[in-house]
Amino acid sequence: MSKNHKAIFKSRRACSADKANGSNWQSTDEVVTCPEFLIRNDLxxxxxxxxxxxxxxxxxxxxxxxxxxxxxxxxxxxxxxxxxxxxxxxxxxxxxxxxxxxxxxxxxxxxxxxxxxxxxxxxxxxxxxxxxxxxxxxxxxxxxxxxxxxxxxx
Missing domain, CATH: 3.90.1530.10 (Conserved hypothetical protein from pyrococcus furiosus pfu- 392566-001, ParB domain)
Structure with missing residues (x-):
């Protein structure tokens, strides 16, 4: 996982639906990453x-x-x-x-x-x-x- 991406938990079904709509979600077994979510400077x-x-x-x-x-x-x-x-x-x-x-x-x-x-x-x-x-x-x-x-x- 790239340091530019924030790990987001997401169901596989929701991830599949987003991919069908053109999103850039990428999935591993339990963690989903998306380029739209960058790590925040203010935690x-x-x-x-x-x-x-x-x-x-x-x-x-x-x-x-x-x-x-x-x-x-x-x-x-x-x-x-x-x-x-x-x-x-x-x-x-x-x-x-x-x-x-x-x-x-x-x-x-x-x-x-x-x-x-x-x-x-x-x-x-x-x-x-x-x-x-x-x-x-x-x-x-x-x-x-x-x-x-x-x-x-x-």
Missing amino acids: APELNSILVTVANLKPSQHQVRKPTKKQISKVKRSIEVFGFVAPILINGENDIVDGHSRVEAARALGLKSIPCLQVGHLSEPEVRALRIALNRTQEGTVRGNSLEAGRARN
């Missing part, structure tokens, strides 16, 4: 943290996974216990980039506004790639027994 960009009315948040048209009722119920319970502590990622038009299940849980709890981080510095293709990368990193996690260990100590 920690300044993000705007704002409170956004829940009713103004729009689900993504390119949602990687749709949250289930069971997942929303678990997130809702987590918010009841810990509060709303993980901001939603949104673009400049209040489209949800990451956090669909938290938004649905907030709606179910009747919250009027929730904290969000704007990633307006990213282009639409970068936002789509970010969604996929976040989804892929969540797929690769292994559940630990930290909750049980915490209960045993108390």
Whole structure:
């Protein structure tokens, strides 16, 4: 992989669809590279943290996974216990980039506004790639027994 290219996680199906539309995506087993995405000089960009009315948040048209009722119920319970502590990622038009299940849980709890981080510095293709990368990193996690260990100590 060339140093000029940023590695982007992307499904093979999405990569094939983009190639059909004339994109320059190149794929290996798990990593996809694209010349349109250069490595950023600013790895920690300044993000705007704002409170956004829940009713103004729009689900993504390119949602990687749709949250289930069971997942929303678990997130809702987590918010009841810990509060709303993980901001939603949104673009400049209040489209949800990451956090669909938290938004649905907030709606179910009747919250009027929730904290969000704007990633307006990213282009639409970068936002789509970010969604996929976040989804892929969540797929690769292994559940630990930290909750049980915490209960045993108390």
